[in-house]
Amino acid sequence: MRAPALTVLAALLVACDTGGGVDFRPTAAGPGADAAAWPGAGGAPGAGGLPGADADAAPPTPPGPDLAAGATLYATHCARCHAADRTGGVGRDLTDLADFDRDRLIRVIDATMPSGRPTACAGDCAVRVGDYLWALRDGAPAPVDPPPPPDPVEPVDCADAPADLSPRRLRLLTRREYRNTVRDLLFPEAADLAFGDCPPHRFVLAADAAPGSARVHVAGSFNGWPGTVAGGGWALDRLGDVWTLDRDLPPGRHTYKFVLDERTWIADPANPLGEDDGFGGRNSVVEVACGAAELGALPADPAANVPAETRPETFPFDNHAASGRVTAGHLEAYLDAAEVLARAALERPGFGPCAGAGCAADFVRTFGRRAFRRPPTEAEITRYAAIFDAHGAEVGLTALLSAPAFLYRSELGAPDADGAFRLTPYEEASALSYFLWASMPDDALLTAADRGPLDRAAEATRLLADDRARAVVGDFALQWLGVDALRTAHKNPDLFPDFDAALRAAMLAETADFARHVVFDGSGRFADLLTADFTVGDARLAAFYGLAPAGDGTLPYAGAARAGVLGHASVLATYAHSDQTSPIRRGLFVRRRLLCQELPPPPPNAGGVPEVDPDATTRERFRQHTDDDFCRGCHQYIDGVGFGFERFDALGRWRDTEAGQPVDARGELNDIEGFGTDTQATYEGVDELAALVADSDAARDCFVRQTFRFAQGREDEDDDVCAVRALRADFDAAGGDVRALLTAVATHPSFVLRREAP
Amino acid sequence: MRRRTFLALTAGLPAALNLIGRPARAQAAPARRFLVFYFPDGVAGPSQDGQPSLWHPRGGERDFELPAQLAPLDPLREHCVFLNGLSMGPTDAGSHPGGAKKLLTAVDGGNGESIDHVLARTVGADAPHRHVYLGVQANQNDASGDKHISYPSAGHSTRPEDDPVRAFERLFGGGVAPGLPAGDPAAEARAAARRSVLDAHLADLNALRGKVGAAERSKLDLHTEALRDLERRLGGLAMEAPPPPVEACDAAPGSIGRVDRGALYAPEQFPTLLRAQTDLMVQAMACGLTRVGVLQASHHTSELVMSRFADTEMHDPGYDMRSHQASHYGPRHDEGRREFAAYVQQRRYWVQRFADVIEALRARPEGDGTMLDYTVLLLCTEVCDGNTHLHDDMPFVLAGRGGGAIDTGRLLNFPGRRHGGLFASIAQAMGHRIDRFGDAGEAALPGLIGA
Structure with missing residues (x-):
């Protein structure tokens, strides 16, 4: 049976592709250059098409399998992850194939490689690459020189390259x-x-109170006391042992009764408020405080x-x-x-x-x-x-x-x-x-x-000055950072007993309000979203963070080692588990949301989350990722980033110790401008991380791309590089001003041009 | 013994009197219903170190052993068909998202219509709701995309309804005139008014169709289908008479009343929600509201803390054990390891819930037998072994005789065959004659469906 061996092999050939359909582009040439920059790193964009063999350099004809073809294919499909000299990078080292045989190697390549796009090198291609790798394994002398790395791809001249456009x-x-x-x-x-502020009123009648009834409706001052459903009575639904109905009521005082089978009128037995109905009986009373009286009964939320x-x-x-x-x-x-x-x-x-x-x-x-x-x-x-x-x-x-x-x-x-x-x-x-x-x-x-x-420039300026734009910026921030997920997240109630609906709402409001404040009331600059030394929040939030309000609506972080959105509980809690932090999720958050750097999904046989050990810190428990050659390929880019957040627990609260030891908030942000660029940066604490990210090219590029996606309603493709570059230039010229970026997006030709869709 | 009642829905739906599908005939009648029950994160299959699967039964076609994870199905084995060996193909192998995309579509990347939607728009189109997709915390943490398994069109999944009360209102709400009996003149007037609204929209969409390309047309087609289905329910369009319903649609299952809508994503409420959604699905099928349903419990790699389910063997309030966490139980089947023990308990929980569905259908007489005899049930998950994530030897289990098309009580082996063939077989059992399904073009599985 092939399954176990194949699994191991598939596991060891670590995945490389974004999985999001974004292709690679090689950067400037040089040995090892094929471990190329990822999209979003600001590297030179390609003009489409993959590099092929240089037609003028005919390699010597080797005996046996066609290794020249295999070498070329390797350079095309594999070198980006496994390096031109096959020693590995994000992908594993392919010079040591002791755990393979040739047939299995070819099958694995055919079926699963390049990772994320396995059909790109299948069949004949897989055979050739397999033969090439097999011939060169264990340092066997290469019978043929690998072809030189492809010429550096000239940066696209955006003056004449057609931009990609959204389809009609x-x-x-x-x-x-x-x-x-x-x-x-x-x-x-x-x-x-704001729809949703006023919840509908719930009418409930226990089935016991209406024994044998086939029909129950509500009649009251809000619908003219109809005796029948056809006459306008609001019918309740029978759900198990209750009759129930949710209905929007206008603000004010209302009286009502339940009507059983359009015959028997009763007050609401579960409602203590009532008044004499003038006929010897009793009407139930409900007071609705929410809503504006002059607007009548609006639906609480039409959506x-x-x-x-x-x-x-x-x-x-x-x-x-x-x-x-x-x-x-x-x-x-x-x-x-x-x-x-x-x-x-x-x-x-x-x-x-x-x-x-x-x-x-x-x-x-x-x-x-x-x-x-x-x-x-x-x-x-x-x-x-x-x-x-x-x-x-x-x-x-x-x-x-x-x-x-x-x-x-x-x-x-x-x-x-x-x-x-x-x-x-x-x-x-x-x-x-x-x-x-x-x-x-x-x-x-x-x-x-x-x-x-x-005149889009003028209109954009006018629209941005309206309150509706503030709301959009807040929503954009919540979605960009992915913290909407907090609405349905679960936290262990024994560890976090104070995580109730009010706190959850306050955390989400904080991020939206903070973004609005920075963009419209503050410096207006993107960098401050990451590095601001304050946040915006109510008393509940201030107490949660242990911060003192400044009196102007802001909460200065005041040395709490938080900065901007990276210090927000919404972010810290979303990217954590119910009972423990997650350096992986926090690290991936920085990579994906802030730097637009995608990493492949975990391979099979990934260890999963190490068991919570009361005597070991998170950092210690995850050490296997960086100790193990197999894991390190990807995890060197993830865990180090996430460890710096360890000061904050799974709810985002400050902690001095974890598992009985002082928190070690040091982290690493390798290859911040793109995988394979071989840069290291260490930091301590989220505020230093924020500064590193905010200063990077990758983060500013990424923010431009995220805004572009938000406007266009689609992922940006490689052919959007000219649009992105132009927007980036405008963004930079405005000092990273967010409103300037929004205006630039709205006035760019891509905003109003579309292409024919098939 | 429940007396069979005939349904009178809102205006215009005729009560059907023809009885189709007598299993005693040599030609089996088509199955009347297809119900998928999905649970996340695989099973304890072949371990990374090569130990044999703890899920797949071993033995002869009729004489086989059910391992511990499948124990809850032992009393019901005569109603099931256990399938070994089916593969979802090599692409994206080793991933949860890849598996989830291929699971019901049998197409790499989910770039195909899933079998539930194919059946919904063909043999399921005569029901008031052609397709019902219910979830239990399946949208937690804003899950979308590959977390969901039902694809109405290639490349785009759809979201299940996680709120049983909202699902009930949609399914049983009776259209435009809740609370009014069918035939009431006021209800008729409302239905007529609503139909004229739908007609205007259909005309608008028709005009739009000519101006857009194929991708946008598929959007408009979905919209048009929804409009037409709604018109049908309002009695506006003629319908083929569906099979007679098993019971009336007049009351919601009691379990819905126990749902706390303010805590839809609390793990403690998960079992209550699953009970409510299961009951709702079964009742909707029993009273003829739908013929095709997918019930999705959670989603792959979710944060669902199963150790918080009270009154289950995995209940452990002092320790948060998530499904995905347990699925990475390590390279060996090790009873001494906490994740592994929890994982097996969790799988048994899912299998027990599947058994509950079987029992619910068995409890309702239909035709010459029970609802189970006229239904095809499928138990599935998006990977085989949860730790290795392989897409081979997938743990599919069928239940129900599908109108007589399926000879149950068997263990069948289809080593290396692609799982699209299973869906081709199911489609045939449902009366939708397709010979192949999926991007591998796999033919219907030999010997699964009777002549």
Whole structure:
């Protein structure tokens, strides 16, 4: 049986590829140069295509297997990880093949190498590379010189290289965007309204209180005391031994009863508040304090039942364009929400009764322009006006609020002179507003779009000055850092009894508020996100950290060895387990999120998390990773980074000792500018780490790329290198100002150009 | 003995009276349902040091031993088919994400439609909900992408519903007019109004289709399908009469009432949630709401702390033992090692929950037997041995007779065959005739499905 041996072999050929579909690009030549810089290291980008053999240097014809071909293929597919001289780097040393035989070697290469893209060298290629490696094993004299490393790839001349563009596409509104759009479309005067702040009221009736009932509904002052469901009563669902219903109630005092089988009226037996009903009985009373009275009963969160966004695991943001699809779950949620919203909207000024012929068409034309974010077509006007006429305003409005033109934003564009497609002015307006506001264009944008293509620089500046941009920057920060996962994370309650819902919320709010503060109220600079000597938080958080508020809303770190977001509990707790810290996860966080450096997944037979030993520190328990040749290949880039966080426990709290010993907060950040560049940097404490990262080229490049991804809703590919480079130049020219970067992204041609999609 | 009741859903759905699928006939009737039960992080299979698997049964086709991890299925072995030897292929071998992507798609990288969706849109399309995907803490820590196993279109997985109450409301909610009996004029008016809304949207999508490329079209097609399904449920479109339901859809399973929606991701509540989702899935199938369902427990490499499940053999409140943590039990099967012992206990837990599903179906009479006779159940996980992560000799177990197509109580060996063949066989059992499935083009497994 081949399985065990193959496993060992596969394990030993450590994976190398990003796995994210991003290809390698070789940097400047030199021996060993094929252990190339990873994308994101700021190395010279390639122009596409892999280096091949130099046609002019014909190698001597060796006897036996065609080793020249194998050498070339090796240089192409393997040298980046295993080094040109096969001594290894991120990949294992291939000069020592004592645990192989030739056949197994070829099978492993065929099946699993290059790691992450195993089909790249299969079949014939695997045979040739296998033969080449086999012939050269154990220092056997090379019968043929390996070909010289490929010529350095000339940096792409961005003046003439065509940039990659996003494809023409439809982008489904994310839940975040949907909530904001609904707010701005229907309740524009409620600028402070944040859906989700007011939870719906839960009506509950124990089944014992309604024995034998087939139907229960709520009748009260909020729905006109209807005696039947058909008359407007709100029906409860029977779930096991309770009847229940969640329903938004407007703020204020309400009275109600439960009605059993549309016959028997009873007060709520579980509600101690009540009053005389004037008929010898009793009404139950509920007080709702949340919400603005003038807005009536708004749905607490219209997106509450919309499924969460899917995205590829390497994409940090919720707005991955290709993944946004309407499934059955989405559809019902949108329709139900649209109905509730329509009902609420119709009670507001501006939605008066419609009388006279053509009234419905006029409404669709006017309201549709805002709902669809462009003037509706005549066909659409006819179609939707017919619904108003046949079924009334509520149904008509429901239709508009769940229409494809509402749910998707169009990026189809119109053909331009160069064979690309340029977004129409209305699409441009939406692209800008959804990028900077996560919401629909305002009237000023739509009016500007009526007149033609927009002055994106001016509009971006205007949009950035609005509160909606602050909200977006906060959301961006949470997603960039990946701390949204904290919402559903679990912490051991015995070790962390104070990790309750309030603390969880405070931690998330801290990161969002801090980012907003730095970008809009502070220096505005990216570096401060990492190196600021303060954070932003409430009293609860101050107590958690043991910091004293400065009185201006900030919490100075004051020598607590924290810095910027790396000192945030949200980050430290997200990248830890329920009961212990995780240098691996914290290290990978720095590599992936801050430096855009992907590492391969752990190989089979990885040891997993060492058992918690009360007498050993985390550093000691993970020592195997760097002691063991096999593990070190990748772990030299991970663990060292993560160990410097050991001052902070799995919740992000400071600790002086761990397992009875003083915490050792020294760490290593090897090859910060890219794997294979062979640089070392040591540091002590998270504040020093933050400074190292903030100063690096890789981190600034990475931030530009992350912003680009957020705007474009896709991973950046190699062909985006020109766009990224241009944006980086603007970013640097502005001293790393985040708003300048956002403006640069919005004004770059890639923002409005699209390519034909197959 | 429960009296069979016929279903009257919201407006327009006819009650079906034809009885199809008598197992006594020589030609087996198609299976009526397909249900996948997924658990994460593999099993204790062949160890890194080469010890034989502790999962795969050994013996003859009818006369075989079930190892300790499979012990909960011993009393039900006559209803199961144990499959040894199936491989998911060499690509991405040795990884959890790679395995999860290939698991139901049988295509490298998840670049194919998964079998549950293929069946949902073909033989499952006559049910009010063509596909139900329920999870238990499967979205924890914002899990997405390769953490989920169901692929409605190539390359894009979808998320399961982790909230049993929301799932119940969606499945049993009765469409536009909750609380109103079918046939009520107010309900009819609402359904008609809703249908006109859907028609307008369908017209919009149709107009859009012509302007976009293939990738975007597939998005619009999904949306269109969802609209059409909803129209069907509202009685707007004619339907083939589905098989008669086994029970009425009028009440939620009691276990849903015990769910604390404020603690959906607390590990202590996991068993309660799993019970609720299982009951919901079985009931939805029993009352004819769906024919294709996937139930996903957690996800690979999750932070799920299984040692916090009360009243189980792995309960250990003083020590956090996660599934993935236990799966890396080391190079040997070592009972003395904490991870290994916990890992085996955890696998037994999952197998016991699968047995619960089998029992739930067995408890409901249908046709000449029980629901189990007309269902195909599949137990699966994304790798074989949790420590070595191999994608060979995958631990698949089938249960149910699939309408008579499957001869149960057997151990079958398919050394080296690609697992796409299993799905080709299942599709045939469901009445969807495909000869091959997956990027390896594997044909249906010989001898698994009867003629």
